[in-house]
Structures are given as structure tokens and as C-alpha cells.
Amino acid sequence: MSIEAIKEKLNGLFENNEGVSPIVATLVLVVVAIAGAAAVGSMMGTFSDDVSDDADTGDMTKKSSTTLNIQGSTTVAPVSEAAAEAYMENNPVEISVSGGGSGAGVSGAEMGTCDIGASSHKVDLDDHSELQEHVIGASAVSFIASEDVSVSEGDTLTKQDLKDLYKDVKDDGTIPNGDLGDYNLTTDSDEDLSVYQRDKESGTEETASGWITDGSSKSFFDETNATGKIGNPGVLKAVEDTECSLGFVDYGFVADSTSASALDVDGYKADTEAIKNTLSDTSTDYPEDLTRYLVYLTNGEPTPQAEEFINFVKSSESYEYFDEMGYFPIGELQ
Numbered sequence: 335m336s337i338e339a340i341k342e343k344l345n346g347l348f349e350n351n352e353g354v355s356p357i358v359a360t361l362v363l364v365v366v367a368i369a370g371a372a373a374v375g376s377m378m379g380t381f382s383d384d385v386s387d388d389a390d391t392g393d394m395t396k397k398s399s400t401t402l403n404i405q406g407s408t409t410v411a412p413v414s415e416a417a418a419e420a421y422m423e424n425n426p427v428e429i430s431v432s433g434g435g436s437g438a439g440v441s442g443a444e445m446g447t448c449d450i451g452a453s454s455h456k457v458d459l460d461d462h463s464e465l466q467e468h469v470i471g472a473s474a475v476s477f478i479a480s481e482d483v484s485v486s487e488g489d490t491l492t493k494q495d496l497k498d499l500y501k502d503v504k505d506d507g508t509i510p511n512g513d514l515g516d517y518n519l520t521t522d523s524d525e526d527l528s529v530y531q532r533d534k535e536s537g538t539e540e541t542a543s544g545w546i547t548d549g550s551s552k553s554f555f556d557e558t559n560a561t562g563k564i565g566n567p568g569v570l571k572a573v574e575d576t577e578c579s580l581g582f583v584d585y586g587f588v589a590d591s592t593s594a595s596a597l598d599v600d601g602y603k604a605d606t607e608a609i610k611n612t613l614s615d616t617s618t619d620y621p622e623d624l625t626r627y628l629v630y631l632t633n634g635e636p637t638p639q640a641e642e643f644i645n646f647v648k649s650s651e652s653y654e655y656f657d658e659m660g661y662f663p664i665g666e667l668q
Contacts, residue, residue, distance in 0.1 A: 400427045402639055406439020406452035407537055408565035409473065409584040410628050414452060416655040417647045427639060433565055436537035440465070443631040449640050451631035454537030454584065468630040468644050473661045474609040475541045475624045476585040476596035480573050482522045483580060489518040491599050497546050499580075500558045503529045507561035511578070523578035530572050530581030531555040533562025537626065542582045545623040570594060585609060586660030606660060614667050628661065 404414050411433050418429035434442075436453040443451030443465055457467060477496060485491045495517040503509060508526040509517075521527070532539040532555070543554040560581075563569045569581045574593035588596050589606065596604035600621065608619035630644050646652060648664060656663040 400639060402427060402429045402450065402643060403448040404429065404431045404450045404452055404630075405442040405448035406434060406631075407436045407454040407628070408433040408567060409436075409454035409538060409586070410439075410452035410470075410630075412586075412659050413471065413628070413647070413652070413655045413661065416658065417652045418643075420652075420655075421643055421646050425642075427643075429643065435532070435534045435565065436540070437535035439631060443633050446633055449632070449637065450644070453629050453631060455541055455626045456629060457631060464633055465631050466634060466636070468632070468636075468648075469627050469664050470630055470644070470647050471628040471656050471661050471663050472613045472625065472667060473628060473659075474585045474613075474620060474626070475538055475545070475582055476588060476604045477542075477580070477582045477599060478570070478573055478588045478591075478594050478596050479519075479581075480577060480579045480594055482578055483514075483527070484520060485597065486515060486518050486520045490601055491518050491597055493546060493600055495519075496599065497554075500529065500531075500546075500555060500560055503559040505559055507559055519580075521578050525578040528572070528576045528579040529558075529560040530563050530569050530579065531558065531560040532569065533564055536565070538566060538582070538584055541624060541626050545621060549623070589660035610662055610667075613662055627664075 402418075404418070411431055414431045418431055421427070422429055436455060439448075439451035439453045440457060440462060441451075442448035444462060451465075454473070456469075457465060459465060459467065499509060499517045499519075502513075507530075508528050511521065511524060511526050514521060514527060519527070535553075539555055540552040543552050547554050561572070563572045563581070566583045566587045569583050570587045570591065573579045573581045573583075574591060585596060585604065585606075588594055598604050602608065602620050604620070608617075609625060611617040612620040612622055613625050630647070632640060632644075635641075636644060647655075650663075650665060653663045653666065
């Protein structure tokens with residue numbers, strides 16, 4: 335019964351003086367006091383619950399609004415995506431990962447358009463003094479070919495062969511089939527050799543250019559007629575899908591391919607063990623200049639959220655994501 339209803343009953347009762355004894359009047363007043371106290375308690379409880387609900391909602395909104403944007407190297411992207419998915423399962427944060435190449439990672443971190451920039455090579459901090467570098471892993475660049483292309487029997491594919499081949503690419507992005515022997519290559523196909531490179535600045539391209547020119551250029555391939563493709567996935571797909579073709583990608587992308595393979599160059603074996611040995615400085619089984627480190631970049635000190643994620647990626651909890659891509663977590667190389 336509401337307080338208003340109780341008041342109406344009481345008014346009627348007290349207006350009838352003959353029907354009310356002092357005892358009854360006293361009992362009624364006690365009932366009113368109890369009912370009033372209960373009503374006030376109920377109202378305060380409801381108010382408290384509403385405030386608590388609003389506070390909880392506010393906390394949840396605040397937690398779910400935390401975001402991290404990672405941008406840059408397509409070499410690093412698969413690791414970032416896998417680690418982000420695992421990290422978000424246990425942490426109240428939304429992480430987005432986008433590619434664009436190492437150049438986009440450097441500029442994004444510098445301009446503040448992302449929280450973490452990703453690069454597949456170390457950055458010259460003298461030229462980018464505002465950036466802080468966080469090494470998370472390492473990998474290597476490999477030259478690859480479709481399954482119908484191989485090194486001529488009894489010959490060795492050399493750095494000079496590859497350099498000459500790229501320089502000789504025709505305007506249509508190919509090398510005539512009959513000329514492949516000039517570069518110690520052979521093919522079962524009747525097609526001309528389609529030659530690919532990256533379409534934008536990237537750590538993969540800079541590493542390959544530096545190696546093939548002995549450090550004199552970071553953009554050698556841009557001066558050729560090789561056809562540009564977007565990122566490692568774009569180059570790999572082009573080689574896998576094109577009969578008689580050649581290009582270069584990060585080794586991790588071709589390691590498990592069934593339609594393309596890494597080429598041995600200068601007598602070096604292109605495989606996981608050889609690359610890891612070179613990165614660990616235990617041998618020189620693979621060209622050292624074709625190996626590189628995978629890094630995250632932040633504009634100065636990382637935010638607490640960014641630092642926590644970077645530490646997660648560097649921890650043993652994330653080793654499997656590097657292994658899946660044929661990369662090497664930094665913790666295994668130290």
C-alpha cells in the first residue's frame with residue numbers, strides 16, 4: 335500500500351471520532367511510521383542501484399573504448415594480427431592491424447596516425463630521432479620462382495645473375511623465354527618469364543635492393559621494368575598464379591607454398607635452419623645482408639596500453655605466431 339493510500343485511510347478514520355480509541359490510534363501511528371520507513375528505504379535502495387548501474391555502464395564503456403592501431407609492414411602484419419587476437423581475449427582493448435609497407439609504419443608512427451608502426455627492417459634513428467624502436471623478431475628475404483622455373487642443372491644462380499635479370503626486364507615486365515639460360519635459369523614452360531617486385535617502398539624491397547647492389551641503393555628494383563605488386567602477399571600470389579614467374583618476398587611467406595619455392599643463391603641454402611643460424615651468428619649459412627629484424631615503432635615512449643601489447647608480442651606467449659610464419663621471435667635469438 336502506498337503512503338498516499340495510507341493517509342486517505344487515516345483521514346477517514348480520524349474524522350470518525352466515535353470509531354477511534356486511543357489504543358487504535360496509537361497502533362495506526364506505529365504502522366504509518368513503519369510503512370514510511372520502508373518506503374524511504376526502498377526509494378534509497380532503488381537510487382543506489384541506479385547509481386551503481388550507471389557507474390558500471392560507464393566503466394564498461396570506458397574499458398571497451400580503449401583502442402590500439404598498428405600500421406605498416408606486411409611482413410610483420412600476420413604476427414601482429416595473430417597476437418592481437420589472442421591479446422584481446424583477455425584484455426579490454428580493440429586492436430586494428432593494417433598494412434601498407436614499412437614506409438607507412440615509419441610515417442604513421444611519426445605523424446601519430448597509428449599507435450604502433452611496424453617495420454621489417456631497423457630504422458635509422460638519426461633520421462627519425464623522435465621514434466623509439468622495439469625489436470620483436472627477425473626474418474630474411476628470399477628470391478622465389480614458380481614451380482616450373484629452376485636453376486639450370488650444374489649451374490649456380492648468383493647475385494649478379496639476378497641483378498642482370500632485373501635490369502634486362504622488358505617494358506612488358508618479362509624476360510624472353512629463350513634468354514633464361516643467360517641467367518642460369520631454366521623452365522618447363524613456353525611462356526616468357528614474368529618478373530615481379532613491390533609496388534611501394536617497403537622493408538622487403540630495401541633489404542633486397544641493398545643486398546643486390548652491395549649496399550649502394552635501397553630502390554634498385556624501382557629502376558627496373560619489373561611489375562609491382564602490393565605487399566608480400568601480392569608478390570607471392572602473382573608468382574603462384576603465373577606460369578613461369580619470379581619475384582622476391584619475405585621467406586616466411588613462401589616457406590609453406592606448394593606453387594612457388596625459394597631459390598638458392600650463391601650456393602646458400604634458402605631454408606629455415608640456414609636463416610636462423612645466420613641470425614643467431616652461429617654460422618653464415620645464408621646471406622647476412624638478406625636477413626633483417628622485425629620492429630615496432632612508437633613516437634617516443636609507448637603509451638601504457640601499447641607497451642603492454644609490445645611486451646606480450648616479445649614474450650614466449652607469442653613465439654608460436656612467429657613460428658607459424660617462418661619468422662624467429664627475438665627471445666629465441668638472444
